[in-house]
Amino acid sequence: MDPKDYRNPDTGQIIKTKTGYWAFLPAPLPPNLGWPLPLVTALSDAERELGKLTTTAGNFRFPRLLIQPFVRQEAVLSSRIEGTLASLMDLYAYESEQVAFIESADDVREVHNYVRALDYGLERLKKLPVSLRLIREVHGKLMENVRGGKLAPGEFRRTQNWIGPAGATIQTATYVPPPPDKMQTALDQLEKFIHAGSDLPELIQAGMIHYQFEAIHPFLDGNGRVGRLLMILLLCEWGILPQPLLNLSVYFERYRQEYYDHLLSVSQRGTWEEWLRFFLRGVSTQAQDSVRRLARLEGLRAKYQKIADEERNPKRMEQVLDFLFTRPVLTIRQLENGLGVTYMGAKRYIEKLVEAGVLKEMTGYARNRIFRADEIYKALEEIGD
Numbered sequence: 001m002d003p004k005d006y007r008n009p010d011t012g013q014i015i016k017t018k019t020g021y022w023a024f025l026p027a028p029l030p031p032n033l034g035w036p037l038p039l040v041t042a043l044s045d046a047e048r049e050l051g052k053l054t055t056t057a058g059n060f061r062f063p064r065l066l067i068q069p070f071v072r073q074e075a076v077l078s079s080r081i082e083g084t085l086a087s088l089m090d091l092y093a094y095e096s097e098q099v100a101f102i103e104s105a106d107d108v109r110e111v112h113n114y115v116r117a118l119d120y121g122l123e124r125l126k127k128l129p130v131s132l133r134l135i136r137e138v139h140g141k142l143m144e145n146v147r148g149g150k151l152a153p154g155e156f157r158r159t160q161n162w163i164g165p166a167g168a169t170i171q172t173a174t175y176v177p178p179p180p181d182k183m184q185t186a187l188d189q190l191e192k193f194i195h196a197g198s199d200l201p202e203l204i205q206a207g208m209i210h211y212q213f214e215a216i217h218p219f220l221d222g223n224g225r226v227g228r229l230l231m232i233l234l235l236c237e238w239g240i241l242p243q244p245l246l247n248l249s250v251y252f253e254r255y256r257q258e259y260y261d262h263l264l265s266v267s268q269r270g271t272w273e274e275w276l277r278f279f280l281r282g283v284s285t286q287a288q289d290s291v292r293r294l295a296r297l298e299g300l301r302a303k304y305q306k307i308a309d310e311e312r313n314p315k316r317m318e319q320v321l322d323f324l325f326t327r328p329v330l331t332i333r334q335l336e337n338g339l340g341v342t343y344m345g346a347k348r349y350i351e352k353l354v355e356a357g358v359l360k361e362m363t364g365y366a367r368n369r370i371f372r373a374d375e376i377y378k379a380l381e382e383i384g385d
Helices: 037-059 067-081 088-095 105-124 132-142 180-196 202-216 223-237 248-254 256-269 272-309 314-326 332-339 343-355 374-381
Strands: 012-016 022-026
Touching: 022 180, 022 202, 037 202, 037 272, 067 088, 067 105, 067 223, 067 248, 067 272, 067 314, 067 374, 088 105, 088 374, 105 132, 105 223, 132 180, 132 223, 180 202, 202 223, 202 256, 202 272, 223 248, 248 256, 248 272, 256 272, 272 314, 272 374, 314 332, 314 343, 332 343
Parallel strands: none
Antiparallel strands: 012 022
């Protein structure tokens, strides 16, 4: 890391450690913003689009369908930013215990852990605010029994890490975060900023917090994914999102290099306004996308309602249809366990939906069959496209 690249002392300071390498210590939040018109406009646009998303979600006729499809897409794309190759189909196949359909078991386990970590964090928010404790707990879930799982899951690092291309050393790294003795102070300052409240708009705070977390880089592995999880948890805790319906990782993955460049540029040149405009543009883009996807999912669910209306027990078939939107790739056993019906009852419902063209059997096997609701799956897979 070349200290001459870090030219804005207001953003943080370059420090030389006792062992002779350079590291960056970000300044406490918040920075001074000039509030140029483009930033004000980007904030206004993002708040407006989020308002539309909140209204759409509030009017959604089938609220039970909302959370899980968006959580899984976020998991796939956030993990893909870090280099995993698992697809949405891989994730659903893994959850259906159909390992033969998975290209990379290691990758899909990481994605599955992201789902578990986000679900865990959202549940914990009912009793515990976003805090260093919650961040550690979420990291522990994320890194459990996967690659990097031996690198102190759920614990802040006690050794130095760095960011750079493959083969980079601490001397040639692109970025070196604070050494452990300085890191804890930076984390404490970040937690105080989260809890203290601010006159700054919440979306601006979220963008600042994400940068700050990534600049501190407090874990030996998983920092990017935890940092993106942190934004979702904050927006839900603050009441900006009623549910985790904003797939920001879709936007960050699409503009991955720009995303990385903006974060590094804040450290090197103090380009807060450029980073925040990029972040807010992502909020606007993904809020618009979520509104479109909700409309498509609601249309499909309404289309399938006539299947339920023709049943002697329409309420039960409605539950089956709702389950498909959370598990568009499933087995008979999953439906049995998910709805608490008998195996033969689940089998009959699936056979009816195959006959109606809603489900299609994928394996060709007589046993261990797996079914996919193609229209639902396509609508979910295309989130963010």
